[in-house]
Amino acid sequence: MTAPARRTAAEGWIPTRRxxxxxxxxVVAPLAxxxxxxxxxxxxxxxxAAGAPPRLEISDGRVFLPYNGNVDTAAFFRITNSGGADDRLVSVTSAAVDSAMLSRHVRHDSGAGSMSMVSSVGLPAGETLAMSASTVDVMVKVKDRRQVGDVLPFVLHFRHSDPVEALAVVVRPGG
Structure with missing residues (x-):
């Protein structure tokens, strides 16, 4: 008798139920x-909830009145991000100032404080940044002598959002 013929892998694939x-x-597991x-x-x-961009509103712009012939002062804004995504304030510009830099107040262990320049400031979704002399501000060098009540134009630049124009009123410090 002859042995039954066996198929080898070279002859082709044999589908079995298993x-x-x-x-x-x-196929079904990844598809599911x-x-x-x-x-x-x-x-x-x-x-x-997906893809809601930052929605930024700028209000309460103020610039401290420089004193004693000084041109260095600070500007403050209230920035509200009512959108669904975080953003960052990366710079502030103005035709009314020679320079503008973001700065943060730093309190030391000794109780003394100092200013530190920062490259950007975070604006979390759904929150408000209220700039103040004891938190974050914009250090500026004004071009011309200013009086209380003068209004200065600023442009705030963000990482993800378009620039926003804002006005800041010159006020006395503490006022």
Whole structure:
């Protein structure tokens, strides 16, 4: 008698019930995961939570009146981010000043304080930054002599949002 013929791998693939089952599982599992992820992202986007950009509002612009012939002073703004994403204030410019730099008040262990220049200031979504002499401000060198009540134009520049024009009124410190 002769031995039954056996197929080898070189002659072709033989589908078996087990191989078909394993191949189907290999396709269905990633497809199901993709469908669940796509459904979740669709619901998140439809609810308005995805991709909501920063929405910035600038108010309460003030510039301290320089005193004793000094040209160095500080400007302050209230910046509200009512949008759904964080942003950063990266610079402030004005035609009315020679220079403007972001600075932060730093309190030392001894109780003394100093100013430190910063490259940007964070604006978290849904929060307000109220600049003050004891937190963050804009150090400026005014070009001309100013009086209380003068209004200076500024442009605030952000990392993700378009620049925003704002006005700041000259006030006496503490006023």
């Amino acid at each position: 191989r078909l089952h394993d191949g189907l599982l290999a 995961a993709f469908s669940v992820a796509l459904g979740g992202l669709t619901a998140w986007t439809a609810s308005g």
